[in-house]
Amino acid sequence: MQAPTGGSKGTTADHIGFSVPNLRAAVDRITANGFKMITTAEAPAGREVKDGIALPAQAGGASIAFALGPDDVKVELVEVKQQTVPIQLHHLHLFGQQNVEMQAWYVKTFGARPRPPAAGAVFVSADLPGVTLNFTPAANPVVGTQGRAVDHIGFEVKNLEEFTKKLEADGIKLERPYTKVAALDISIAFIKDPWGTYIELTDGLDRIK
Numbered sequence: 286m287q288a289p290t291g292g293s294k295g296t297t298a299d300h301i302g303f304s305v306p307n308l309r310a311a312v313d314r315i316t317a318n319g320f321k322m323i324t325t326a327e328a329p330a331g332r333e334v335k336d337g338i339a340l341p342a343q344a345g346g347a348s349i350a351f352a353l354g355p356d357d358v359k360v361e362l363v364e365v366k367q368q369t370v371p372i373q374l375h376h377l378h379l380f381g382q383q384n385v386e387m388q389a390w391y392v393k394t395f396g397a398r399p400r401p402p403a404a405g406a407v408f409v410s411a412d413l414p415g416v417t418l419n420f421t422p423a424a425n426p427v428v429g430t431q432g433r434a435v436d437h438i439g440f441e442v443k444n445l446e447e448f449t450k451k452l453e454a455d456g457i458k459l460e461r462p463y464t465k466v467a468a469l470d471i472s473i474a475f476i477k478d479p480w481g482t483y484i485e486l487t488d489g490l491d492r493i494k
Contacts, residue, residue, distance in 0.1 A: 289434040292357025297387075297427050297482040298435045300351070300359035302376035302419075308348050308364035311372075312337045315352045327351040327359070329407065356434035376417040377438060378408075380427050381480045384420040385409055390478060391418055394457070395440065413440070429481020437475070437483035445472045445488035452476060469493065 293300055305311045316322060322337035328351065332339040338350045348364045363375050381387050388409045391397045397411035397418060408421040430437055442448050449463045460483070461475035471489035478484060 289356050289436070290432045291434065292353075293359045293430075293433060293435040294357070295427055296430045296433050296435065297379050297381055297478070297480050298377065298430045298433075298438055299380040299421070299427075300361050300378050301435070302361040302363055302374075302378060303372050304363045304365040304368055304375040305372050306364070306366055306368040306370075308338055308350055308362055311362055312350050312352075320355075321353045322350060323353050323359070324349075324351045327361075358434045374416055376410075376419050378419045378421065379482065380421050380423040382423050382426065383480070384422045387478070387480060388418075388420045391420075394452070394455075394478075427480075429477065429483065431477075431481070431483040437485050439485040439487060439490075441491050442486050442488055445474060445486055448486070449474050 312322060316337070324337050324339050325334045328334055328339035328349065329342070332342055332349075334340070338348050341348055350362045352360045352362065354360050361376075361378065365375075379387055388397075388399060388411050391413075392399050392411055395413060397413050400410040400412065400417075402409060408419045410417055410419050412418070446463050449459060453459060457476055459474055460477055461473070463472060463474045465472050469489075471487055471493070473488075474486045476484050476486065
């Protein structure tokens, strides 16, 4: 283990998004535990911010908030009032100066389903089971994730060995080759996307209790 070389902001994996049913309560817990709200600085332009929460951009929209977690990991919280669990993964937000090309790469490589561009949205999106991937055009150059506070992102892949063979056939280098981890009864491999996002691929991790 070693200290990260920096936080998530400034890398391709700018922040992680979670949804909560009560945003006010979540923000209050975060500040009570000594962590900083950065909503005013990080909320999209034009969003009114009150007490750490950015109000909906339009009627019926969601309130959001941004916090800075341990090791300067940027976290977005999205209010989903009908949600029945306290918190769940909502999205992963990737930044890059070629955001549309990034979206296309994840669609081609992982079969993500692209969303039609939303009216007025700065970013483009694509869906994988359990998570939305957002891709925003970065105003400044960003760096890869390896060594930063969010070192890598991860996807569970069925039939990983065959999938890694397909990746190699498509010209994608394996940063760590397909490996069976007998102690955990899982298989893993690592790749990087063309912009430096370090990606762990697992097969069987969802079975671990």
